[in-house]
Amino acid sequence: MNHESSLVNQLTDRLIAGELRPGARLSEAALAKEFDVSRNTLREAFRVLGEQGLVNHIPHRGVSVASPNTSDVIDIYRVRRHIECSVLENAPKNHPGAEEMRRAVEGAHAAAAADDWLRVGTLNMSFHNAVVSLSDSSRLMRSFGNVLAELRLAFLKVEVLDFLHAPFVERNQEVLDAYLNESPRGAAAKLGAYLGDSERQVLGAYARAGQA
Amino acid sequence: MNHESSLVNQLTDRLIAGELRPGARLSEAALAKEFDVSRNTLREAFRVLGEQGLVNHIPHRGVSVASPNTSDVIDIYRVRRHIECSVLENAPKNHPGAEEMRRAVEGAHAAAAADDWLRVGTLNMSFHNAVVSLSDSSRLMRSFGNVLAELRLAFLKVEVLDFLHAPFVERNQEVLDAYLNESPRGAAAKLGAYLGDSERQVLGAYARAGQA
DNA sequence: TAGCATGGATTGTTCAACAAGAATAGATCT
DNA sequence: AGATCTATTCTTGTTGAACAATCCATGCTA
Numbered sequence: 001m002n003h004e005s006s007l008v009n010q011l012t013d014r015l016i017a018g019e020l021r022p023g024a025r026l027s028e029a030a031l032a033k034e035f036d037v038s039r040n041t042l043r044e045a046f047r048v049l050g051e052q053g054l055v056n057h058i059p060h061r062g063v064s065v066a067s068p069n070t071s072d073v074i075d076i077y078r079v080r081r082h083i084e085c086s087v088l089e090n091a092p093k094n095h096p097g098a099e100e101m102r103r104a105v106e107g108a109h110a111a112a113a114a115d116d117w118l119r120v121g122t123l124n125m126s127f128h129n130a131v132v133s134l135s136d137s138s139r140l141m142r143s144f145g146n147v148l149a150e151l152r153l154a155f156l157k158v159e160v161l162d163f164l165h166a167p168f169v170e171r172n173q174e175v176l177d178a179y180l181n182e183s184p185r186g187a188a189a190k191l192g193a194y195l196g197d198s199e200r201q202v203l204g205a206y207a208r209a210g211q212a
Numbered sequence: 213m214n215h216e217s218s219l220v221n222q223l224t225d226r227l228i229a230g231e232l233r234p235g236a237r238l239s240e241a242a243l244a245k246e247f248d249v250s251r252n253t254l255r256e257a258f259r260v261l262g263e264q265g266l267v268n269h270i271p272h273r274g275v276s277v278a279s280p281n282t283s284d285v286i287d288i289y290r291v292r293r294h295i296e297c298s299v300l301e302n303a304p305k306n307h308p309g310a311e312e313m314r315r316a317v318e319g320a321h322a323a324a325a326a327d328d329w330l331r332v333g334t335l336n337m338s339f340h341n342a343v344v345s346l347s348d349s350s351r352l353m354r355s356f357g358n359v360l361a362e363l364r365l366a367f368l369k370v371e372v373l374d375f376l377h378a379p380f381v382e383r384n385q386e387v388l389d390a391y392l393n394e395s396p397r398g399a400a401a402k403l404g405a406y407l408g409d410s411e412r413q414v415l416g417a418y419a420r421a422g423q424a
Numbered sequence: 425t426a427g428c429a430t431g432g433a434t435t436g437t438t439c440a441a442c443a444a445g446a447a448t449a450g451a452t453c454t
Numbered sequence: 455a456g457a458t459c460t461a462t463t464c465t466t467g468t469t470g471a472a473c474a475a476t477c478c479a480t481g482c483t484a
Contacts, residue, residue: 028435038469040252043436044259051263053351060435060476078349086298137290139265143355240466250438255467272445272466 007037007045015054015065016149022157023067026055052146054153068154069212070203076151077199081192083144084131088179089188091134100130101176108169117162124165125152127172131191151202158205168198219249219257227266227277228361234369235279238267264358266365280366281424282415288366289411291359293404295352296343300391301400303346312342313388320381329374336377337364339384343403363414370417380410 014020032042046063049055055063068076091097104127111119125148132144154160171194178187206212226232244254258275261267269275280288303309316339323331337360344356366372383406390399418424 029433039435040255040437040470041468043252044256047256047259048263051260062435075349075351078347079351079355082298082302082347082349082352083294086294090294135290135294137287137294139287139291139359140294143291147351251466252439252468253437273447274466 007035007041008048010035011045011049012054012149015049016152018156020065022065022153025062025064028062053150054146066150066153067157068150070206072150073154073199073202073206076147076154077195077202079144079147080128080151081195083140083147084128084195085188085192087132087135087140088175088191089184091179091184095134095136097130097133098176098180100133101127101172101179104130105169105173105176108172112166112169115163117165120165120169121162124168124172131175154202158202158209158211160202160205164201168194171197219247219253220260222247223257223261224266224361227261228364230368232277234277234365237274237276240274265362266358278362278365279369280362282418284362285366285411285414285418288359288363289407289414291356292340292363293407295356295359296340296407297400297404299344299347299352300387300403301396303391303396307346307348309342309345310388310392312345313339313384313391316342317381317385317388320384324378324381327375329377332377332381333374336380336384343387366414370414370421370423372414372417376413380406383409 011020020026026046028039028042032039035042046055046057050057050063054066056066057063104123108120108123108127111117111123128148129141129145132141135141171190175187175191175194178190223232232238238258240251240254244251247254258267258269262269262275266278267275268278316335320332320335320339323329323335340360341353341357344353347353383402387399387403387406390402
């Protein structure tokens with residue numbers, strides 16, 4: 001494995017784990033020391049993360065963990081609606097991605113029963129990644145992955161607690177059922193409604209947290 | 213303006229101008245000398261372009277100009293269909309982006325009459341960027357811009373001549389008219405057909421050029 | 425208090441060096 | 455000749471130190 005690529009992965013892991021909080025400044029000197037790499041190598045990784053939207057880079061002011069505000073959240077959900085719904089609506093029957101969706105829903109049910117809400121959250125992301133995989137487009141999946149990662153930062157920022165995802169397990173189930181047994185259009189409509197509710201919940205958390 | 217950001221722009225310009233041909237290897241030493249920057253600074257720019265899909269980076273083998281093959285082209289058009297059609301179908305009436313679309317079509321007509329095919333190509337890109345701007349989503353526009361830039365490399369690779377865009381000026385006009393006067397669904401359908409024909413033309417050029 | 429110098433810290437960029445992997449050419453063997 | 459191994463060479467990966475450019479906080483001045 002490439003050193004730099006592994007560095008990007010390490011940084012990404014800590015970002016989505018919340019160890020590097022949204023808005024936190026990432027000092028080149030400090031992080032270089034912590035990860036035991038040179039400043040130049042670290043800066044290359046920063047450029048990658050910057051393009052992915054996980055960090056902001058302001059010239060001469062350094063990089064900081066992306067800290068999505070409400071308009072960012074709205075924008076992210078706009079992207080989700082366009083991509084996820086369009087993919088689902090145009091998805092073929094019997095796509096292998098459907099099996100991934102099924103596994104994610106099933107696992108989420110089990111995890112919810114076991115009160116393992118962290119796992120529920122992870123499987124929720126798997127479900128939506130599986131939806132986009134129905135497009136058979138690697139580029140769409142990459143862009144979508146970046147957006148989901150950014151949304152994860154939004155959750156962290158306002159501390160959307162994992163167990164709040166509980167109601168959405170059943171919603172995913174309904175989307176899957178509609179895709180399998182009804183029409184793609186119906187499934188896409190259910191998914192759109194899901195995304196609307198999810199967005200409202202996140203924006204509500206922002207309002208409670210008094211964040212822009 | 214930031215030095216590095218300007219370097220990315222310079223490199224992008226030369227890429228889409230075709231001065232750096234698809235598949236060409238980009239030697240760090242040579243390019244650093246040419247742009248009068250250090251290898252380290254150049255490498256930072258490479259990481260940005262890599263995330264944008266304009267260059268490929270293989271560890272220990274350096275970076276080369278992206279050279280989309282037929283499956284890349286197919287993937288790119290998949291993305292275009294999902295994004296452009298979904299945006300257009302869900303676009304509100306009276307969005308300011310419609311005025312941009314109109315200007316692009318009008319200008320393309322004039323440029324075509326003047327045999328200025330390079331300008332026709334540029335305005336064609338403006339038109340489709342304007343379509344995506346109907347989404348009011350900066351992230352969607354950014355991702356879409358990257359994909360269009362990559363498609364530009366595909367054109368360059370098989371030398372899709374600019375005047376081949378001629379029939380598409382009228383198609384854009386029809387899409388615009390449908391959006392303005394008919395239904396978003398109808399406009400999206402027309403755009404989808406447009407994209408199908410455009411994709412076929414590019415793939416045809418690939419077949420003639422004997423490229424994968 | 426508002427505005428302005430000043431010093432300290434951080435980022436931007438370069439350079440030279442070396443390690444590590446890949447590619448090339450040459451030598452060897454069958 | 456053709457294939458395979460090997461040594462050399464080239465390129466990339468990474469580092470550390472250095473300096474310039476810019477920002478930021480502090481305290482001074484009016």
